[in-house]
Each structure stands twice: as structure tokens, then as C-alpha cells.
Amino acid sequence: MAVRKVALIVFYDKNNRILLQDRKKISKRGAEWGFFGGEIKERETPEEAVIRETEEELKYKLSNFEYIGNYKNTLDDAYIIDRYIFVFPLGDKLSKFVLNEGEKMQLFSIEEAKKLKMVSGDYETLDIISKYLSVAE
Numbered sequence: 678m679a680v681r682k683v684a685l686i687v688f689y690d691k692n693n694r695i696l697l698q699d700r701k702k703i704s705k706r707g708a709e710w711g712f713f714g715g716e717i718k719e720r721e722t723p724e725e726a727v728i729r730e731t732e733e734e735l736k737y738k739l740s741n742f743e744y745i746g747n748y749k750n751t752l753d754d755a756y757i758i759d760r761y762i763f764v765f766p767l768g769d770k771l772s773k774f775v776l777n778e779g780e781k782m783q784l785f786s787i788e789e790a791k792k793l794k795m796v797s798g799d800y801e802t803l804d805i806i807s808k809y810l811s812v813a814e
Contacts, residue, residue, distance in 0.1 A: 679756040680749075684726035685714035685802065686742060690767045693810045694784040695803075697793070698734070702780055709794040710785075712802065714763075723747075723761035736775040739765065745809050750798040758798050762805060 688696040697710045713734050717726040731739040742765040749759045776782055787807045
């Protein structure tokens with residue numbers, strides 16, 4: 678089974694809400710919401726990928742982000758997704774983002790996000806983020 682490596686960035690605010698991307702018109706798997714980030718290219722580190730993807734999707738030069746782990750899951754029995762997860766506190770940065778991919782972006786609590794239509798592996802990412810945010814408080 679093929680492995681696809683992706684780097685995801687999770688932006689969060691002071692109320693521990695996370696920023697998600699409306700992917701209804703661009704999703705290949707029917708997901709309506711998802712994280713910012715994308716595929717790690719050959720000879721690219723996860724850190725380089727998350728910086729590149731953030732620039733592509735939000736026109737924002739990411740720095741001082743934190744790596745919090747990775748995990749693998751199988752997507753539709755088609756391939757394995759190896760997810761590298763990074764976090765970044767929003768602070769006043771939301772107003773500096775220029776959405777370049779997706780229809781819109783919106784802040785959600787973890788509980789609200791768990792009710793959204795996402796690709797299967799994103800729910801595990803929500804659990805990881807939830808644990809991170811509860812420890813970071």
C-alpha cells in the first residue's frame with residue numbers, strides 16, 4: 678500500500694478554537710472541512726512542507742510553529758497517510774491571512790469540529806490537538 682506524507686498546521690486562538698478550511702469545492706473525498714497543509718514533496722522536510730503550504734494557502738510566512746507529533750492512518754483502503762502535525766497560536770495573525778485555497782476559513786471548538794464532515798484521519802488529529810490544548814492551558 679502506498680504511503681502519502683502530509684504536513685498539517687493547526688492554528689488555535691486563546692479560547693482553544695481551531696481554524697479550519699472550507700473544502701467543499703476542492704475536496705476529492707467529500708470532506709467539507711479540513712486542516713491547512715498538504716503533501717510533503719520528495720526531499721522536503723515536514724517543516725519545509727508546512728511553511729510552503731501555509732504560504733500557498735494563506736499567503737503567510739510561517740515561523741515559530743511547534744511540532745507535536747505524527748501518526749499514520751489508512752484512507753479508504755487506498756493508501757496510508759503519514760500525518761505530521763504542527764501547531765501555531767493565532768494571536769493577531771488571522772487578519773494577516775489571505776485565503777488562497779478553499780471557500781472560507783472559520784474557527785471551531787474541538788467539539789464543533791468533531792461534528793463536521795472531514796476525512797477520517799482528521800478526527801484523530803482533533804483528538805491529538807485536544808490533548809495538546811488541554812495540556813497547554
